[in-house]
Amino acid sequence: MCWIPHFFCHTQAGQVTKHLQNRKERVLMETYDVVVVGSGTAGQTAAHTLKDYGASVAVIENSDRPGGICALAGCQAKKWYFEAAETMARARHLAGKGVTRQPEMDWSIIRDEKRSFTRAVPEGTRKGLKGAGIHFIEGTAEFQDKAVLAVNGERVAARYIILATGAHPMSLPFAGAEHLTGSSTFLELDHLPPRIAFVGGGFISFEFAHFAAYLGQSQQIHILEAAPRPLGPFDAEMAEQLMKASRAENIDIHTDMQVSGIEKSGSGYTVHTRDGGSLPVDMAVHGAGRVPSIEGLALEKGDVAYNRRGITVDREMRTSNPRVFAVGDCAASIQLARVADYEACVAAKNILAEMHGGEGALMDYGAVPTVLFTYPQYAMVGATEESLRAGGIPYFKSMDSNLSWPTYRRVGMRNAAYKVLVDENSRILGAHIISDNAAGLINIFKQAIVSGQSSAELYWNHVMTPYPTRESDITYMLAPFIADDPLAGL
Numbered sequence: 001m002c003w004i005p006h007f008f009c010h011t012q013a014g015q016v017t018k019h020l021q022n023r024k025e026r027v028l029m030e031t032y033d034v035v036v037v038g039s040g041t042a043g044q045t046a047a048h049t050l051k052d053y054g055a056s057v058a059v060i061e062n063s064d065r066p067g068g069i070c071a072l073a074g075c076q077a078k079k080w081y082f083e084a085a086e087t088m089a090r091a092r093h094l095a096g097k098g099v100t101r102q103p104e105m106d107w108s109i110i111r112d113e114k115r116s117f118t119r120a121v122p123e124g125t126r127k128g129l130k131g132a133g134i135h136f137i138e139g140t141a142e143f144q145d146k147a148v149l150a151v152n153g154e155r156v157a158a159r160y161i162i163l164a165t166g167a168h169p170m171s172l173p174f175a176g177a178e179h180l181t182g183s184s185t186f187l188e189l190d191h192l193p194p195r196i197a198f199v200g201g202g203f204i205s206f207e208f209a210h211f212a213a214y215l216g217q218s219q220q221i222h223i224l225e226a227a228p229r230p231l232g233p234f235d236a237e238m239a240e241q242l243m244k245a246s247r248a249e250n251i252d253i254h255t256d257m258q259v260s261g262i263e264k265s266g267s268g269y270t271v272h273t274r275d276g277g278s279l280p281v282d283m284a285v286h287g288a289g290r291v292p293s294i295e296g297l298a299l300e301k302g303d304v305a306y307n308r309r310g311i312t313v314d315r316e317m318r319t320s321n322p323r324v325f326a327v328g329d330c331a332a333s334i335q336l337a338r339v340a341d342y343e344a345c346v347a348a349k350n351i352l353a354e355m356h357g358g359e360g361a362l363m364d365y366g367a368v369p370t371v372l373f374t375y376p377q378y379a380m381v382g383a384t385e386e387s388l389r390a391g392g393i394p395y396f397k398s399m400d401s402n403l404s405w406p407t408y409r410r411v412g413m414r415n416a417a418y419k420v421l422v423d424e425n426s427r428i429l430g431a432h433i434i435s436d437n438a439a440g441l442i443n444i445f446k447q448a449i450v451s452g453q454s455s456a457e458l459y460w461n462h463v464m465t466p467y468p469t470r471e472s473d474i475t476y477m478l479a480p481f482i483a484d485d486p487l488a489g490l
Contacts, residue, residue, distance in 0.1 A: 030135075031157045032056045034351060035149060037141045037297075038164035039125055040068020042328030042340035046162050049348040051132050055355065058135040058158075060151055066136075067121035069166055069329075070337045073184035078207065080114035081187070082373045085214040086436070089249075089375040092214075093412030105215045108190050143302030146321050160323050160351045163304075163311060164344065165297070167290035167329035172199070176262035179269055180286040183208065192216030193282030197271050198223045199259055200288030201230025203372060206246065208285060210374040213249040221251045222279065223287070224271070226258040233370075235384040238419055238432045241401050242378045245415035245434070292330040307332060315362040317347040325351070334368055367449040371439045376415060379442035382430030382449055383421060395421050395429055398480040405476065407468055411436060418477050420445070426454045426481055437470040444474060455481040456489025 033055040036047045043059060051057045070076055084105060091099050129136045139152040149156045169182055183204050192212050198205035198221075205223045212218045223230065223246075230253060231239040243253050258274040262284055271279040292310035299305075303321045305312045311326035313319055313333065319326050325347040328340035343363060350360040369381040388395045401417035408416045413436060421430040431445035448458045459478040465471045482488050 029155045029157055030058065032058045032135070033158065033355065034058075034160045034162060035060060035141075035156055035158035036162045036164055037149070038068070038166055038328070038330070039063075039066040039129070039136075040164060040166050040328060040340070041070045041337050042166075042344040043068070043162070043164035044125065044128070045341045046164060046327060046344035046348050047129065047134050048132055049345055050351065051134050053348075053352050053356075055352070058137055058156065059129055060137045060139060060141045060149070060156070062138075062140040064138070065122045066138075067125040069184075070340075071121045072118050073187055075337045077114055077118055077187055078211075078373065080110055080117070081211045081215060082207070084110050085211050086375050088214040089210075090411060090436075093414075095412075097412055107192055107215050110215065111188065111190075114187065140296060142296055142298040143300075143304070144298075145301060146303050147323055158323075159355070160325065161302075162344070162347055162351075163294075163297070163319075163324065163326040163330055164328045164340075165293045165330040167310075167335060168293050169286050170289055170291040172259070172286070172288055174259055174261045176264075176269075179262045179264060180284050182286050186285055192218050193268075194218055195220040195268070195281040196222070196283050196285060197279060197281045198285045198287040199271075200286070201225030201227070201253070201255070202232075202287060202289050204289075205285070205287030206231065206242070207373050208287065209246065209251045210249065213246075213251055214375065219250075220281070222281070223251060223253045224257045224259060224273075224279075225253070225255050228255055230255065231372075231378075233384075234372075234378065234380055235419060235430075235432045236386060237399070238378065238380070238417060238434060241415060241417045241434055242372070242374065242376075245376055246374065248415065290329065290335065292332075294330055315346075315364075316350045316360060317343050317363060318350065333363075334365060336368065336370065339365075339368060367446045369442045369446045371442065373439075376413060376434050376436055377438035378432070378434050379438035380430070380432045381442050381446045382428065384430060384432070385419075385421065388421065388429065393429070394424055396424075396426075396481065397421050398477055401434075405473055407470055407473055408435075420455070420477050420481075422455050422481060426456060427452060428455065428458070435470060441470055441474070444471065454489060456485075458489075460489045 034050050034057050036043045036059045039059050039061040047057050047059050088105055091103050137151055141149045141151050144150050147157055196212055196218055198209055201223050209221050209223055212221050260274045261272045263270050268282045269284055271284055304324050305320040310330055310332035311319055313326050313331045317325045317327050327343035327347050329335045346361045346363050353360040372378040399419040403416040417434040419432040423429050428448045433441050455478045459475055462474045
């Protein structure tokens with residue numbers, strides 16, 4: 001640590017006077033091997049990994065509740081509601097199959113259980129960083145030049161900088177957008193109102209709509225999507241199957257419906273659409289997606305390129321400034337927590353390779369599983385049919401919906417479905433599953449893609465899977481691919 005830019009001489013009054021005049025201009029300069037901006041899952045992963053390998057590290061966070069969206073109001077927090085919703089859904093589906101009385105759910109108690117976890121996150125984050133010997137700096141960072149950040153009027157320099165600032169709800173261009181309830185606020189509600197509209201047809205809207213359908217007293221639940229169909233990144237045919245399952249739970253899904261404004265109306269709101277329609281609701285929820293939180297970083301001063309999707313990075317997670325890396329939701333990559341953690345480790349390894357020698361690492365997004373925590377869940381990995389057709393890639397598929405396999409009849413699930421796509425050599429190109437255990441099943445296909453397994457090899461790997469289970473059903477999904485040669489891969 002050093003004080004700059006003054007030189008203090010005790011023997012000359014003129015220099016003393018000059019020093020006193022310049023005291024307000026002096027800036028404290030801290031220098032580290034690596035400075036990480038952001039304390040979410042990606043930032044903490046990078047910081048702790050680098051510290052474990054001997055680097056001096058500081059973490060800068062501008063929120064008074066460090067820990068990141070995943071832990072505080074995202075993937076971790078929402079699971080409290082999902083687990084309860086899944087329990088309620090199972091009970092409903094088993095009505096008449098042995099369950100004679102439906103359980104009662106209390107949203108506020110679930111919220112309090114969630115709070116018991118999230119309440120400890122900020123202080124736990126601070127203690128964890130301090131205990132690891134990582135300097136935690138509260139404040140807003142912005143670039144001064146390619147290697148120096150300004151925080152709270154002080155200058156922080158580093159050999160390397162990792163940006164892990166996350167994302168926030170995108171601004172919506174219509175009057176009354178300020179009336180929208182954010183996803184974080186939704187998870188903090190005391191109770192759910194009778195009429196809810198979710199603006200946007202993506203992850204948040206579908207998951208939260210299912211929470212409302214199973215856990216609240218809501219009689220009207222709407223998803224309003226401006227495009228011809230919701231869940232754009234997902235396979236269209238499978239998305240339609242999830243929409244069918246959602247509608248069976250009284251979730252109304254409106255497509256080609258562009259919101260033109262929201263106005264306060266008595267104790268509720270009126271959602272206006274561009275086609276002249278109106279929808280009275282008690283609450284309108286922002287479910288239209290998130291955008292990278294990069295405002296205020298002064299990226300231009302740091303020579304860091306970006307676009308509307310986020311900070312531009314290569315497969316090393318390096319930005320246009322070779323001393324700066326970007327990971328997690330602020331990077332122009334895939335906004336998923338586990339992807340963020342992986343990116344953080346890739347960035348850390350490349351920094352350590354430059355500091356101490358050794359091999360670096362590259363990101364591979366070819367087999368990233370994605371799960372919608374609805375009920376049933378929808379999980380996918382790899383290609384969709386639309387992407388294969390658009391790329392002119394030959395493929396074969398095995399697909400079925402409304403599965404009547406015993407595993408689903410036993411739990412009363414009527415909308416289970418799957419789709420598996422393979423190439424001309426029978427290698428897995430993509431897999432899509434709607435099930436009550438889609439999250440577990442999709443990881444099997446992810447591993448098959450990573451290891452280059454053929455459908456026949458994957459089939460025989462699961463013949464002796466404990467039966468009957470969801471995992472053993474994989475043999476049914478793959479059987480069409482080996483019909484011409486049933487012993488292939490054995």
